Amino acid sequence: MWDKHCGSMQLVRLCALLCFVVGTSVSENDVFKMTRNKAEVKMLKTIETPEMRITVKSDLTYDLYVAGQLWLKSAPSFIKANGIVYSTKDETLAFWKTEEDSGADRLGHWTSTDLIYNVGSAPVIFSFRSYPGISAVVFGLNFVNSINKTSTGSKDTILSGFPGFLIDASLAELGYLSYGMHMIGNIGRRLGRLFKLCAFQSFPSGANETSTNDKDNILSGFPAFKIDSNVADLGYLAFGFIHTGNMGRVLGRWDSRSFVIKDGRNGGPMALFDRHGNALFISPFSQFMSASVWHDKSQSAYYWGIMGSVQSVPAGFHSQTIVYYSPNGINAAIEGWGLAMRTLYNKQSHYRESDVTVNYLSYWSDNGAYYVNYYMKDSLIDNMTYEEAMLKVSANAQELGIPYRSIQYSVWFKPGRFNGNSEWSANPLLFPKGMKSPDTPYAKQNGGRYDFIVESLRSLPYDEDLWTDIFRDSQKMGFKTYMQDWMNDQFDNMNATTNNVHVARDWLIQMGLGAQRNGLTVQYCMSECRHILQSLEIPVVTQARASDDYQPNSGTQWQIGMSSMLAWAVNIAPYKDTFWTTSVQNSQYYHASEPYPAMHAVISTLSMGPVGPGDRLNHTDVQMLMKCCAQDGLILKPSKPAMSLDAQIMQSAFGDYGGPKGELWSTYSTFDHLTFGVVFATNMTNYFSVKPLDAHFGPSFSSQTNSVYTIRAGVPSIPTDFSDDKPIKVTPNCINENFCLFYSSPKLSYGNTSIFVLGETAKWVPVSPQRVTSIEADLHDLRVHLTGSPGEEVNFFYFDTSIKSHKCVLSPSGTALISYAKSKCISV
Structure with missing residues (x-):
C-alpha cells in the first residue's frame, strides 16, 4: 500500500508503511497452522537507489548504506498488543513465511518482499517495496487483524517499532542535528555525531487500549535507529524543548556514549551527517501533534511513532516519518525536506x-x-x-x-x-x-x-x-x-x-x-x-x-x-x-x-x-x-533568513572538524538570477576562511564572478575578489560588540564596463528585494529599479574603477531607475 503523501513527489527517499487492516480475517485453525519457523537467517533482497542501498535479511534485520558506506543498522522491531510487547529481539514476533509480491499504482510498477510474522494469533506483514526508476523504498507493516491493549504506559515511548536503527559510531563518521521542545525546536536543539525515508503507520481499522500512560513514551515505534558504537561515526544536530527546538538543542557524535537528545513530548526533527556533505533530515511526515520520538537507552536505539499516552488509535489513522537525504550538506537537506513538506501540504508564502x-x-x-x-x-x-x-x-x-x-x-x-x-x-x-x-x-x-x-x-x-x-x-x-x-x-x-x-x-x-x-x-x-x-x-x-x-x-x-x-x-x-x-x-x-x-x-x-x-x-x-527599514517602516530583508553554516554545525558536532568556533551565518538576496550575499559573524574564538561553497549562497552564485566588501559608518570598502583562492577571512575580532558583516556582489557588465552594485549602504541589507525590484543589464546599459515611499531619498553605491553613488529621490509613485550608462537616477 503506497500513500500518496509520500509517493507523489519525485524525491530521494525511503518510505515505510505500518498498516492495521481489517479486510482479511484469520480463523483459529489458520492461527494453529502459523507455527514458529526458526529458519536459517539468509539474505532476502538488496534494494538499490542512486544514493542509498538497503539489504534485508529473513530475520527482519536490514542495513542502510550511504555513498557505499554503512550508516545505519536496524534496531529490533516490536509491536505492543494484548498488553504484551512482541519483538524480534526475543523472537516473540514469530516468523511464519516469506512472499514476493508485485503490482502497480499511480507511481508505476512495484515489487515487494514480504516477511509475515505472528503477533499472538494475528499475522502481521513486514514489507519492503521498491519502484524501478524511483529512488524510494517502502517499509510496510500490515496488521491483517486489528489489535488491542497496545498502551505502553508512557507518553514518551511508542507502541510499535519498524523500521528502527542503532546509534552506532564505528562505521561512517557522522554528526546529528535534532530539533525539540519549543521556540521552533531551538530550546531543545541538540547537535552531535552520527537518506530520504518516509515511514508510514496506518491504522485502517483502528487500535484500542493503546495508551502507555506516559506522555513521554510512544505507543508505536516506526522507524527506529540503533545507537551503536559498532557502526558509522556520524554527527547529529538535535532540536528539542520549546521555541522551535532552540532551547534544548544538542550537537554531538552519533554514538551510544555521547548521544544526548530530547525525546518524547520534547523531541523534534534531527539531522545526521558525515564530514563530506552527506546529510539526512528525519521528521514526522503527518499527524504531527500525536507523533513522538523515543530514545530507547537500554538498547541504544532511536524510534519514531505515536505518543505513548494515546488511549486508542482510530480507524484509518496514518502516522508517517520522513528521512530525507542530500549529498550537498545539512542546510541543503533541511531545505530540500522543507520543499517536499511544503509541496505536500501546499503551504504557500x-x-x-x-x-x-x-x-x-x-x-x-x-x-x-x-x-x-x-x-x-x-x-x-x-x-x-x-x-x-x-x-x-x-x-x-x-x-x-x-x-x-x-x-x-x-x-x-x-x-x-x-x-x-x-x-x-x-x-x-x-x-x-x-x-x-x-x-x-x-x-x-x-x-x-x-x-x-x-x-x-x-x-x-x-x-x-x-x-x-x-x-x-x-x-x-x-x-x-x-x-x-x-x-x-x-x-x-x-x-x-x-x-x-x-x-x-x-x-x-x-x-x-x-x-x-x-x-x-x-x-x-x-x-x-x-x-x-x-x-x-x-x-x-x-x-x-x-x-x-x-x-x-x-x-x-x-x-x-x-x-x-x-x-x-x-x-x-x-x-x-x-x-x-x-x-x-x-x-x-x-x-x-x-x-x-x-x-x-x-x-x-x-x-x-x-x-x-x-x-x-x-x-x-x-x-x-x-x-x-525604509522610510515607511518596511523592513529591508534578504530573501531568506540568516542561517548557521554547515561548517559551524559540523565543528560543534565533531569538535575537530576545523570549522568556525562561534556564530557564523549567511543569507542572500536574489534578483533575476543574481545573488547578493551576506555573511554575519560574531562570538568568534578562532580564525576561519569562508569559501564560496561554504557560504550557501544558492544555486546561481557559482555561475557569477563575485566580489566581497564591508561597510563602515555607511561607507563601503573597495570590493575584492571572492573565490576559493580569496575567501572571506573571519577572525576572533568578530565579537558581539564588534560583529562582522561581509557582503558579496556579482560582477555586472554593459558594453566594456564592469560594475559591482554595492547598494544602500546605510542599511543592514544594502541590496534588498524590498528596495530593489529588478536589475537589468544589456550591451548598452545597466539599470537598477528601486521602490519605496514617495519622496524618499535613497543613496545607492556602486564600484567601477572607484566607489561612487547615486542619490535618488523616489517619484510620487514611489519608484526610481538608476541608469549607469547615463550615470544618473531617474524618478519614474
Missing part, C-alpha cells in the same frame, strides 16, 4: 509575504520589553498604566519619526483560574478604560455557547465558531496578528491533547480557520516542534518565536541561526523576540543594561521575522533602528 507584522517595523511589549504587561498588571511603570504607556509609545514614535506600523499588546485578558482567561475582554488592571470586546463567558460549562474541553486545572476551546467569532471581533478592533503563547504548556498538561490523536490538531486547525476567515495571521510562541510542523496545514501561521524570551544582557538568547533553518523550511518567519536599541533604560524590574543593541537589531533584520524593539519612551536609538 502569500500570507507571510502580506503579513504587516512580519514585513513592517513594530513595537513590542512582551517579556523583555521595558513596558511589559506582566509587571504592569500589578503596578505602574513611569507612573503609567499599561494602557497609558501604549498610547504614549505611539505618540512618542511619531515625534521621533519612528514608523511603527503596529503595536503588540501582550495582554492577559480577563483572568480566570490558574492564570487562564475566562473572557476575551480587557483586563481592567491593564486597560482601565477597556477595549472594544464582547464581555461574554465562552464555555458552555460557564454559561457560554461554545464547546470547550474542561479538565480540573485547564480547558481548551474545541469549537471552530469560537475562533471565528473572536477573530471577527478582533479584526473590527484593528488586530492584524494573533499570538498564541504558552503552546507547550497547553499541550503537555491536558489529558485531551495527549490521550487523543486528533484533539490537539483540531484545536490548531480550528484556530487557523478562524483567523483565515477574518484576515488575521498567527504567531506561535513557546511552540514545540510538533506545533511548528503542524503549521504546514495552517497557511495563516506566518511566524514563530525562534528564541527564548529576550532579557537585557540575555546571554545566548539571540542565537537563532539553527532554529531559523527549521522555521523557514516550513514557510515560517523566525522571530528573535523584542530587544532594546539603547544600553541603559533604568528599568525598575530588569536591573540590567543591554550591551549589544546593534547586534540584536541586525539579527532581527536578517531573520525575515518581525523587527520589534521594546524601548522606554525617548530611549530609542532611531538612527541605528532605521538601518533595518
Whole structure:
C-alpha cells in the first residue's frame, strides 16, 4: 500500500508503511497452522537507489548504506498488543513465511518482499517495496487483524517499532542535528555525531487500549535507529524543548556514549551527517501533534511513532516519518525536506509575504520589553498604566519619526483560574478604560455557547465558531496578528491533547480557520516542534518565536541561526523576540543594561521575522533602528533568513572538524538570477576562511564572478575578489560588540564596463528585494529599479574603477531607475 503523501513527489527517499487492516480475517485453525519457523537467517533482497542501498535479511534485520558506506543498522522491531510487547529481539514476533509480491499504482510498477510474522494469533506483514526508476523504498507493516491493549504506559515511548536503527559510531563518521521542545525546536536543539525515508503507520481499522500512560513514551515505534558504537561515526544536530527546538538543542557524535537528545513530548526533527556533505533530515511526515520520538537507552536505539499516552488509535489513522537525504550538506537537506513538506501540504508564502507584522517595523511589549504587561498588571511603570504607556509609545514614535506600523499588546485578558482567561475582554488592571470586546463567558460549562474541553486545572476551546467569532471581533478592533503563547504548556498538561490523536490538531486547525476567515495571521510562541510542523496545514501561521524570551544582557538568547533553518523550511518567519536599541533604560524590574543593541537589531533584520524593539519612551536609538527599514517602516530583508553554516554545525558536532568556533551565518538576496550575499559573524574564538561553497549562497552564485566588501559608518570598502583562492577571512575580532558583516556582489557588465552594485549602504541589507525590484543589464546599459515611499531619498553605491553613488529621490509613485550608462537616477 503506497500513500500518496509520500509517493507523489519525485524525491530521494525511503518510505515505510505500518498498516492495521481489517479486510482479511484469520480463523483459529489458520492461527494453529502459523507455527514458529526458526529458519536459517539468509539474505532476502538488496534494494538499490542512486544514493542509498538497503539489504534485508529473513530475520527482519536490514542495513542502510550511504555513498557505499554503512550508516545505519536496524534496531529490533516490536509491536505492543494484548498488553504484551512482541519483538524480534526475543523472537516473540514469530516468523511464519516469506512472499514476493508485485503490482502497480499511480507511481508505476512495484515489487515487494514480504516477511509475515505472528503477533499472538494475528499475522502481521513486514514489507519492503521498491519502484524501478524511483529512488524510494517502502517499509510496510500490515496488521491483517486489528489489535488491542497496545498502551505502553508512557507518553514518551511508542507502541510499535519498524523500521528502527542503532546509534552506532564505528562505521561512517557522522554528526546529528535534532530539533525539540519549543521556540521552533531551538530550546531543545541538540547537535552531535552520527537518506530520504518516509515511514508510514496506518491504522485502517483502528487500535484500542493503546495508551502507555506516559506522555513521554510512544505507543508505536516506526522507524527506529540503533545507537551503536559498532557502526558509522556520524554527527547529529538535535532540536528539542520549546521555541522551535532552540532551547534544548544538542550537537554531538552519533554514538551510544555521547548521544544526548530530547525525546518524547520534547523531541523534534534531527539531522545526521558525515564530514563530506552527506546529510539526512528525519521528521514526522503527518499527524504531527500525536507523533513522538523515543530514545530507547537500554538498547541504544532511536524510534519514531505515536505518543505513548494515546488511549486508542482510530480507524484509518496514518502516522508517517520522513528521512530525507542530500549529498550537498545539512542546510541543503533541511531545505530540500522543507520543499517536499511544503509541496505536500501546499503551504504557500502569500500570507507571510502580506503579513504587516512580519514585513513592517513594530513595537513590542512582551517579556523583555521595558513596558511589559506582566509587571504592569500589578503596578505602574513611569507612573503609567499599561494602557497609558501604549498610547504614549505611539505618540512618542511619531515625534521621533519612528514608523511603527503596529503595536503588540501582550495582554492577559480577563483572568480566570490558574492564570487562564475566562473572557476575551480587557483586563481592567491593564486597560482601565477597556477595549472594544464582547464581555461574554465562552464555555458552555460557564454559561457560554461554545464547546470547550474542561479538565480540573485547564480547558481548551474545541469549537471552530469560537475562533471565528473572536477573530471577527478582533479584526473590527484593528488586530492584524494573533499570538498564541504558552503552546507547550497547553499541550503537555491536558489529558485531551495527549490521550487523543486528533484533539490537539483540531484545536490548531480550528484556530487557523478562524483567523483565515477574518484576515488575521498567527504567531506561535513557546511552540514545540510538533506545533511548528503542524503549521504546514495552517497557511495563516506566518511566524514563530525562534528564541527564548529576550532579557537585557540575555546571554545566548539571540542565537537563532539553527532554529531559523527549521522555521523557514516550513514557510515560517523566525522571530528573535523584542530587544532594546539603547544600553541603559533604568528599568525598575530588569536591573540590567543591554550591551549589544546593534547586534540584536541586525539579527532581527536578517531573520525575515518581525523587527520589534521594546524601548522606554525617548530611549530609542532611531538612527541605528532605521538601518533595518525604509522610510515607511518596511523592513529591508534578504530573501531568506540568516542561517548557521554547515561548517559551524559540523565543528560543534565533531569538535575537530576545523570549522568556525562561534556564530557564523549567511543569507542572500536574489534578483533575476543574481545573488547578493551576506555573511554575519560574531562570538568568534578562532580564525576561519569562508569559501564560496561554504557560504550557501544558492544555486546561481557559482555561475557569477563575485566580489566581497564591508561597510563602515555607511561607507563601503573597495570590493575584492571572492573565490576559493580569496575567501572571506573571519577572525576572533568578530565579537558581539564588534560583529562582522561581509557582503558579496556579482560582477555586472554593459558594453566594456564592469560594475559591482554595492547598494544602500546605510542599511543592514544594502541590496534588498524590498528596495530593489529588478536589475537589468544589456550591451548598452545597466539599470537598477528601486521602490519605496514617495519622496524618499535613497543613496545607492556602486564600484567601477572607484566607489561612487547615486542619490535618488523616489517619484510620487514611489519608484526610481538608476541608469549607469547615463550615470544618473531617474524618478519614474
